[in-house]
Amino acid sequence: MFNEVARFPDVNLSPVGGETDQENLRRKRELYRWSTIGGYPPYLLCVPKDDEKNAFEIFDKHRFDAVQEQGIRTGCQEFMSGFSGLKPTLASIEQRYKDLHLASKQGNKADVYKEKNVGLRPDWYTDAVFAQQHFTGVNPTALKRASDDWVKAFAKVASDQKNSEAFQLISTYPSSLYVVDNSDYRYVLGLKPDALISAPGHPVQTPNGPVYGQPAYGCASITLFSLSDFGRLHPLAICLDYKGSLEKSVTIFNKCLTAYASSDSEAEDWPWRFAKMCSMTSDWTRHELAVHLTETHLVEEAIIIAAQRNLPDSHIVYQLLKEHWYKTLSLNYLARATLVPKFIEGVAPLELPHIMNFIKQSYMNFDFVGRYAPTDLKDRGFDPSKLDDKKFHNYLYARNISKIWVVLRSFVSDVLRAAYPNGDVDVLADKFIPGFCTEMRSQQGGQLPSFPRRIETLDELIDMVTMCIHIAAPQHNAINYLQQFYLSFVPNRPGSLAAPLPSDLKELQAYTEDNILDALPVKGLDIGEWMLMAQVPYLLSAEVDAKSNIEQYAADTLHSKDSRIKAAGPAFQKKILALKPVFDKYNKEMDDKVTEYHVLDPKLIARSILI
Numbered sequence: 001m002f003n004e005v006a007r008f009p010d011v012n013l014s015p016v017g018g019e020t021d022q023e024n025l026r027r028k029r030e031l032y033r034w035s036t037i038g039g040y041p042p043y044l045l046c047v048p049k050d051d052e053k054n055a056f057e058i059f060d061k062h063r064f065d066a067v068q069e070q071g072i073r074t075g076c077q078e079f080m081s082g083f084s085g086l087k088p089t090l091a092s093i094e095q096r097y098k099d100l101h102l103a104s105k106q107g108n109k110a111d112v113y114k115e116k117n118v119g120l121r122p123d124w125y126t127d128a129v130f131a132q133q134h135f136t137g138v139n140p141t142a143l144k145r146a147s148d149d150w151v152k153a154f155a156k157v158a159s160d161q162k163n164s165e166a167f168q169l170i171s172t173y174p175s176s177l178y179v180v181d182n183s184d185y186r187y188v189l190g191l192k193p194d195a196l197i198s199a200p201g202h203p204v205q206t207p208n209g210p211v212y213g214q215p216a217y218g219c220a221s222i223t224l225f226s227l228s229d230f231g232r233l234h235p236l237a238i239c240l241d242y243k244g245s246l247e248k249s250v251t252i253f254n255k256c257l258t259a260y261a262s263s264d265s266e267a268e269d270w271p272w273r274f275a276k277m278c279s280m281t282s283d284w285t286r287h288e289l290a291v292h293l294t295e296t297h298l299v300e301e302a303i304i305i306a307a308q309r310n311l312p313d314s315h316i317v318y319q320l321l322k323e324h325w326y327k328t329l330s331l332n333y334l335a336r337a338t339l340v341p342k343f344i345e346g347v348a349p350l351e352l353p354h355i356m357n358f359i360k361q362s363y364m365n366f367d368f369v370g371r372y373a374p375t376d377l378k379d380r381g382f383d384p385s386k387l388d389d390k391k392f393h394n395y396l397y398a399r400n401i402s403k404i405w406v407v408l409r410s411f412v413s414d415v416l417r418a419a420y421p422n423g424d425v426d427v428l429a430d431k432f433i434p435g436f437c438t439e440m441r442s443q444q445g446g447q448l449p450s451f452p453r454r455i456e457t458l459d460e461l462i463d464m465v466t467m468c469i470h471i472a473a474p475q476h477n478a479i480n481y482l483q484q485f486y487l488s489f490v491p492n493r494p495g496s497l498a499a500p501l502p503s504d505l506k507e508l509q510a511y512t513e514d515n516i517l518d519a520l521p522v523k524g525l526d527i528g529e530w531m532l533m534a535q536v537p538y539l540l541s542a543e544v545d546a547k548s549n550i551e552q553y554a555a556d557t558l559h560s561k562d563s564r565i566k567a568a569g570p571a572f573q574k575k576i577l578a579l580k581p582v583f584d585k586y587n588k589e590m591d592d593k594v595t596e597y598h599v600l601d602p603k604l605i606a607r608s609i610l611i
Contacts, residue, residue: 021312032308034445039356040336041298041363042447044305044329053330058611060542062110067535075112075531088522090491090513094119097489112488112538119489121594126266128259128592130276131225131233132394134180136590136597138482138493139287140397143233145381146177146224154224154237157246158253161505166236166253169226178225178233178381182282183242185220188361189354193244199351199496214521216496216529218349221282222246226258231393231591234259238275240508241282241501250505271511277519278501280493285348287479288495289355290362293335293344295371296476298363300325300609301332302446303468309445310435316419317433319562320412320465323553324472327610343536347495347529368450372467373405373475393589397478400583400600404474407575409466411557414568416462424457433461473550477605484541485595488534491520495533498522540611543604550605551576576602 035045056064082096097119104114118124134143146154151174158167170177186193197220201213219241227233239251252275255265266272304325311318340359345352370376374384377398384402386392392399420426427433433455439445441453455461487493497519502508521529546552554576557569579602587596598604 021314024312024314025309028308032305034305036447038336039360041294041360042302042305042445043298043332043336044301047329047333051329053327055334058327058331058334059539060611063539063542066109066111067539075535076527079531080527088517090125090516093491093522094124112484112534115484115488115538115541117484117489118486118492118595123594124489124492125273125276127235127254127256127276130280131235131259132592132595133486134225135233135395136397136592136595138486139283139291139479140395141291141376141479142180142283142286143178143225143380144181146174146179148174150179150181150222150224151177153246154251157237157251160247161253163253165257169236169257170224173226176226176228177236178227180221180223180225180279180283182220182286183222183239185218185282185285186243188358189350190357194248196500197241197349198500199345199349199354213529214498216347216349216498216521217500217519218285218496219278219282219501221279223279227391228259229391231391231395232259233394235276235279238272238279240275240278250502250508252505252508268513270513270516271508274508274511274516274519277491277494277516278497281349281495281497284487284493284495285350285358288344288348289358292476292479293340294359294362295366296471296479297328297332297335297609298359299366299368299448300328300468300472300476302440302448303471304329306436306439306446310439311432315432316415316562316564317436317461317465319560319565320415321468323556324469324608326548326608328472328608331609331611339536343532347532349496364447364449366448366450368448368467369452369463370450372463373401373470377402393586394591396583396586396590396597397600399586400579400597401474401478403579403582404600404605405466405470407572407579408469408474409462410575411568411572412466412469413462414571415564416458416465418564418567420458420461427455427458427461472608474600474605476609477544478599480611481541481543481599481604481606483537487537490522490530490533491516494520496521496529498529542611544606544610546603548606548608548610549603550607551602553607554602 031048033045034042036042079096079100082099083092086092088096097113097117100113101116101120103109104111118129121129123129134140151170155167155170158170185197186195189197191197197218199216201215222239222242223235224237225233225235235254236257237251237253239246239249241249243249252271254272255269303321307318307321340355341352344355348355350358370379377384377387382392382395382398384398387395387399387402417423420430437452437454440448440451452460452464455464498521499515499519502511521527521533554569554573557565557572560566560569583598583601587598590597
């Protein structure tokens, strides 16, 4: 349960050492106070002056100015002017993005269209690009091995639909099946299994009073994939909106059941394209509210507060973690003040109380230890020891993140083994780590039940510290900085739909391009939502400046005032620099030769959650 009123841990929750450490912790406990006011997971009540950063210091100036100058109204007018009053088609929308991209580049105009986006690919809508986004897209963490229950459920639907080819494929090769499963949305939101996921249209003020746009509709999709031994991920079936069982939901099978069977007919397979759009819309909700906002920003904020309140500045764990907190507290303050109530509520198919409930449940359900990179990958069906196999050669997020984890853990290990020369004995004698763990789990503190209850071994401490850095740096990088590329072209990944979903398979099978266009917020008052969906990802995807990347952080360790960090620095820097050639090799091995995956290159990884 979350407290409605902030309560603070007793000052003696974490034992203190000498007088200097005691004074340090008392001062920091006055500065770093917990709050849950407003219904958010535990956060910092007030950002201390030394940590304060305003919006101009957080966001890239050129992008911030461009979004401010363009605005929603002007942006809408500019975008719609290219259709000459005619009803947009998907082809004309694609062309409009291409024209605006070219105009921005030729005019050296910094705006949402100047940077590349997935819509500039002529094949953006294909099964191949759709599938690859679950390997190297903005949310590459959702794909997992299909459980026996899902295999049986999809096989039964295939049988019920008399789709013998799909039934045979699912029944014969169950170990090759993977899912992206968002079936829990209604449970998380506290809705009945058949309840509509929607939010009312937002009012726009006019001289004659407020006018309301179309309601925003959402869905709880489940997407079934096959992964061949040659590494081709291919979508087999999509349950558009799970309502308690597949039988009670609309489930459609791909006409092309293997990657090699795909053909030119993909472009006009409107029912299947609509299903893929539903899948992406459903994943937008998971990514923005859970994977991105909650599991990186908000979890890391709790780590910062608990560490500040329980680890004196002299503590080696504090020294390791503090460089990964730059701008995070001020950024999160802006997220609660602006991003959630203005962007997410303005785009998502959920009203604010449901948004808050989704965030809180995502926080409570976050498995801190289970999400250690090697554990998470293995649990989802991607054993780190087998990622160089042909079957997984296209999953560059997994291949890269597993390598980065090893490098970060090696560095943390070198530092902590020097700090705790007697290993487990010294860890057990540490009087500060138990308080940190207790406060992270406490109902008066971080309220994160999956955080380690206690740290009893040096290896456990190394893993925990590595995870704190992993969340702040490579993990956040992977799920934040590709938003511009994949989200600003709205048809690829709309935040919500502007029309209700089909009520049965027969209705879906009659869908045409018009149904897809009706579901996109590209007309009337809804065009404002379109611009929000495009502009905010652009603002959040500015490239990391050189002084703030992980490569520079590795270089900075060579000059650390802490002798243990300084001693571990040369090996750390060497290993960080060695990652780039490996990642370049992975890119060359990837089947997709159009969109390379560089978001986890060391020069592009921010050392902290700073945007």
